[in-house]
Amino acid sequence: MPWLDLLLGFTICVTAGLALIARDMFRAVIMFIVFGLLMSIAWVRLHAPDIALAEAAIGAGLTGVLLLDTLGYLRRPFGSRVDNPDDPT
């Protein structure tokens, strides 16, 4: 039995589950980034270093940063945007 792979696969699923049920959105995104990094290890185990690079850089890195950036946007007080006189809302 490939115990290492089993452990990795299990951890990936648990991380994904945590990312989905985390109460705090910020924690969910962090779990998602961890999930992406674990995925890229899984790709190495699958003899796919190209995918591992792409997953780490794009899947986990870029998607994660995009999500974090959006979270930062959400956390700004909503009123400050509505008060903006130029804002077409």
Added chain:
Amino acid sequence: MILRIVLAGLLCLGVTVALGWAVLERPMPVENLPERVASAMPESGVEHPITAVLLNFRSYDTLLEIAVLLVAVVVALALREAQPDQPEQMGLDNPLLRAVMAWLLPLILVVAGFLLWAGSYQPGGAFQAGSVLAAAGVLLRLAGVTTNWLDNALLMRAGLALGLLTFLGIGLLVMLPGVPFLTYPAAHAGTLILVIELTLTLSIGLTLLSLFRLTPPYADDPDDARPQEDRNL
């Protein structure tokens, strides 16, 4: 709400069971594609099989994939919030970070170049190198470094377009001897793929970068040139 979760649970269970059944019962394929790839490698112009698949055997997929990225950028430009971030007022304007960046940037560029060059015989290639370039751009922005050429909307868009235009141009030019689209002549395949990869790397880097709100203001729109509230992440 409860109904929604029960429904989702049932659906998820059903799909998982069906998938498991499909995995257990799957037949062994007769067709051996890896072998075909291996035997066509000498004609592909590169030594790394994945680069050969991405940029030669299935280069049409890659062409359309770049189009997908560009569509996302077009929508981002169209829906651009009327409040682009000004470089002066964003990021962590920290002298230490700037100093580190001055050292880090050349290193990042070297890594990107290596990834691109390595793609022809070992893991790496345009996408990975492009994303490293994008990361460099993000860091630059975070450090508050003003990069005039990145703020020039036309130059920026020319950079975005360069990859796909080169790809299309080469794909069409090679048709002159009467062969199908994207048929690289075996003798020049390596060079042509390298040219395509180089331009793609630049375009992919800029594309990924412009998916952030860190991108330069949209010059066509005079409304964009006004001061901004700062952003804290």
Added chain:
Amino acid sequence: MSGSLVFAWSGVLLFGLGLFGFIAHRHLLRRLLAFNIMGSGSFLVLVGLAQEGRGVDPVPHALVITGIVVAVASTALALVVFRRWYRASGRTDLPEDT
């Protein structure tokens, strides 16, 4: 049971988990997370099953790299629309969504 098969099964589970999250959640960012997890699941199934008992296959590797780029483009587009929607309505979910 080989390593490839283990990851293929993980992919099946991830797809199921992601599907659950995609339907159960209303918060759009959570649904996007679920979408990305489903995507990763199907990539694992693609590579894991293709390599099970047959050695490394470069074709699915290339397909997955394409898939990852398409997924990030979709996510980025969704975030652009989401932000604009959030600014216009102040909501993080869609209305009259049952």
Added chain:
Amino acid sequence: MIGLWSVPLLFALPLALGILSLLVVPAWRPRLIFVGLPLLAAASLDVLAGLATAGPQVYRLGDWIAPLGINLVVDGLAVGMILMTTLVATLCALYARVYLRDHPPASSFFWPLLWFLWAGMNGIWLAEDIFNLYVGLEVMGLAAVGMVALRATPQALAAAMRYLLAALLGSLAYLLGVALLYAAYGTLSMAGLHEAATNNATTQVALALIILGLLLKTALFPLHAWLPPAHGGALTPVSALLSALVIKASFYILLRLWLVLGPEVTPELTAQLLGVLGAGAVFYGGWMAWRQHHLKQLVAYSTVAQIGYLFLFFPLVTNTSPEAARLAWDGTLMMLVAHALAKAALFLSAGNLILAVGSPQISHLVGISRFRPMSLFSFGLAGVSLMGLPPSGGFTAKWLLLHSAILSGQWWWLIVLFLGGLLSAAYIFKVFRMSFREGPQIDRSVTPPLTLDVVALVLAASAILIGLFAHLPLHWLRMGSVLGMG
């Protein structure tokens, strides 16, 4: 490869134009159509000429043979769809050039999105590789979502978001089906799959996933919820493009994959179920269309209903005589083309009526017949085809389907065809009743530019004409197809 040089131009040209329209200043974006439309029309006609002289062919991209490289299939079905796309998209582009003049500058991004949408659709019509279809679906789907979001009102953004979520879920289900098929047969080429596929659990689950994903993208009842807000709420030329062409692309993939994998693998029950869902769509969509108060929402629900007819194909070709199957093929494709023309005409003329009265409410159309007879005439002509009255494309399609249903002994589909026609008549006449009523509501109306009326009229007239001259297009559409040969 004779006569095939223009095949790659069908997607390379729109891609190039899409990029160019990003590079030029916004005012120049619409003007690119004067270069693009003639070139694309020429390329489409050249491909048709190639089909007519040399018959169905396979185009090998990069000169690699199928499982290794990607093939394109240039058969009657693909060429038919390409011509339909060229006709409808050209007219919508001409309409949009005038229509978008009074819109905010952000709407000039309609043009790059149009070209990318076009490239994605032409890519799908030609595709022979199931993963390539996935990428094509994404190009088209994301461009379509972007077009819906262009208006940037809260409603449009919510509609775009809902559409995007449906499209993404559908794509993932499709992708997982592709993954299973590759695992089982080691090939992504449809021809290879057709040869290798056997009836087993993996094929069935893969096909089920693919069908479900594509049904969601086609918006077949009961998975239609995303369609009315997206199609009804978008800018008028966008509504026309989406309803006429975009939803047809996912149905087209379903049709192709069904022919590749379906007949041996799927139980008759699945085919009947698809037919029943189609019937449900016809009734539910027709009923909901009749209940709408917004003109474009009415037209959007009419699309939900009309999609239903296309799905009668599946029960009519499963375990039926070759003659019945052939009639079902002809009828379904005629329905597809006629609906594309009629629905584009209906949306564009509805847009003209809305421009004229300045309100999307149907009740505000009172008395409009005196001012905008031409817009109303186009609306009525398109309505004739949707109701299936002779002589029109819709009538020919229903006539063929009706014969197929009788030949295969499945009389219950006749009820769907008949009642569906009555429901369409009900919602079309609802608009007419209001327009011809004399009331105090308005005594004058805004006159939209003539181009807008002419474009809608040309589309409506083609929906009628295709019924009168159905023989030739049906002959082409049969070329090289599995059913057409038999």
